[in-house]
Amino acid sequence: MKERGKAVSIKDIAKKAGVSISTVSYALNGNGKVTDETSARILAIARELNYTPNAAARTLKKKESKILGVFLTDFQGDVYGELLDGMKEVCSSQGYDLVVCSGKQSHRLLPERMIDGAVILDQTFTSDELLGYAVQNHKIVVLDRELEHPNINQVLLDNKAGATLATEYLVEQGHKKIYIVTGPEGSFDSMQRMKAVRMVAERTEDVEWIEIPGDFKKSGGEHAAERIMKEYTEPVAVFCLNDEMAIGFCNRMAETNLLIGEHIHLIGFDNIELARYMQPRLATIDYSKRKWGALAAEQLIKLIHGKKVEHERIYVTLVEGDSVGKAESHTLQLP
Structure with a gap:
C-alpha cells in the first residue's frame, strides 16, 4: 500500500x-x-x-475539461440565482459542468486552462486582460461590457431601452421632479442606464432631474431615501437603477408618513422575485434572467466548438405598478 x-x-x-x-x-x-x-x-x-x-494533467492532455466558468464581481444580488439556473440547465444538457468564481485569484483558471471558457459578469477583470486571453485563444462571453474579438461574444442586457422605458413612463405620468439613484461607479449596467436617462432628460422640458449616487444594494436605496426625506416639499418621482435599491428605499420610507405611490412615485429595474410581492406593487423593468444565462452558456459552447456566433441582446419590458401614479392625482401636502 x-x-x-x-x-x-x-x-x-x-x-x-x-x-x-x-x-x-x-x-x-x-x-x-x-x-x-x-x-x-x-x-x-x-x-x-x-x-x-489528476484533473489538471487530464485537461492538458485532452485539451478540454468539460467545465465552464462564470465569474461574478460578488455573490450578492437576487438576479444571479435565475441567471445561474439558466446557465446550469444548458451546461447539463450539453455535457458540461459549471463553476462559479469571484475574486482576482480565480482569474488564473482561464489562462491555466482549468476551464474550457468563461462567462464574465465581473468588474475585477479589465477589458485589456480579457482581450489578452482572447488573443491566446481562450473563449469568452461577456455580459458586462462591449469587446470586439473573434473569441469574445457579447450577450448584453438592453440597459438603455430599459432606462428609457422607466424614465419616459415617469414623464408620461406628469412628474416634474425626478430623482435617479445610480449604481456603483464603474458598473457597465449603471453607465448604460444613465446614458439613456440623460438622453431622455435632454429632450424633456420643464422636468428637474436630480442624481443620487447609489450602489445597487439596499443600503443605496436607504441613503437615497434619507436625502429625499430632507428635501421633500411635494410629490416626487424616483427611479432606482435596480430593484434592490428600490426595496431599501421602501424599507426606509415605511418608517415615515410618506407613502409610496402617493407622495413618492417609485420605479426600479430587474423585476426580482421579492419586488413582485411588494405592496404597493413595484413598477419596474423586466427581462428573463434565466434566458440571459442560458443564452450566455449556449454562445460560449458554440465558441468552444468553433461555431459562428453573433452578438446577442436581452430585451426588456415595462411592468407597471401602483408604486407609480399620475402626478396630478396626489398633490396634497403632508401636514
Whole structure:
C-alpha cells in the first residue's frame, strides 16, 4: 500500500501490474488497444490503490475539461440565482459542468486552462486582460461590457431601452421632479442606464432631474431615501437603477408618513422575485434572467466548438405598478 497522504500515480499502478505506463493509461481511458483481461486487472489495482485521476494533467492532455466558468464581481444580488439556473440547465444538457468564481485569484483558471471558457459578469477583470486571453485563444462571453474579438461574444442586457422605458413612463405620468439613484461607479449596467436617462432628460422640458449616487444594494436605496426625506416639499418621482435599491428605499420610507405611490412615485429595474410581492406593487423593468444565462452558456459552447456566433441582446419590458401614479392625482401636502 502507498503511504497515507501520498497521491497514487499511473506509474505506481504500472509497477504493481507489471505493465507499461502507456498500457495503464489505455486501460484507464477505455482504449481498445488493451485486452479485456489486462484492462480488468489494471482497473482492479487502481481501485485497490485508491487511484484518483489528476484533473489538471487530464485537461492538458485532452485539451478540454468539460467545465465552464462564470465569474461574478460578488455573490450578492437576487438576479444571479435565475441567471445561474439558466446557465446550469444548458451546461447539463450539453455535457458540461459549471463553476462559479469571484475574486482576482480565480482569474488564473482561464489562462491555466482549468476551464474550457468563461462567462464574465465581473468588474475585477479589465477589458485589456480579457482581450489578452482572447488573443491566446481562450473563449469568452461577456455580459458586462462591449469587446470586439473573434473569441469574445457579447450577450448584453438592453440597459438603455430599459432606462428609457422607466424614465419616459415617469414623464408620461406628469412628474416634474425626478430623482435617479445610480449604481456603483464603474458598473457597465449603471453607465448604460444613465446614458439613456440623460438622453431622455435632454429632450424633456420643464422636468428637474436630480442624481443620487447609489450602489445597487439596499443600503443605496436607504441613503437615497434619507436625502429625499430632507428635501421633500411635494410629490416626487424616483427611479432606482435596480430593484434592490428600490426595496431599501421602501424599507426606509415605511418608517415615515410618506407613502409610496402617493407622495413618492417609485420605479426600479430587474423585476426580482421579492419586488413582485411588494405592496404597493413595484413598477419596474423586466427581462428573463434565466434566458440571459442560458443564452450566455449556449454562445460560449458554440465558441468552444468553433461555431459562428453573433452578438446577442436581452430585451426588456415595462411592468407597471401602483408604486407609480399620475402626478396630478396626489398633490396634497403632508401636514
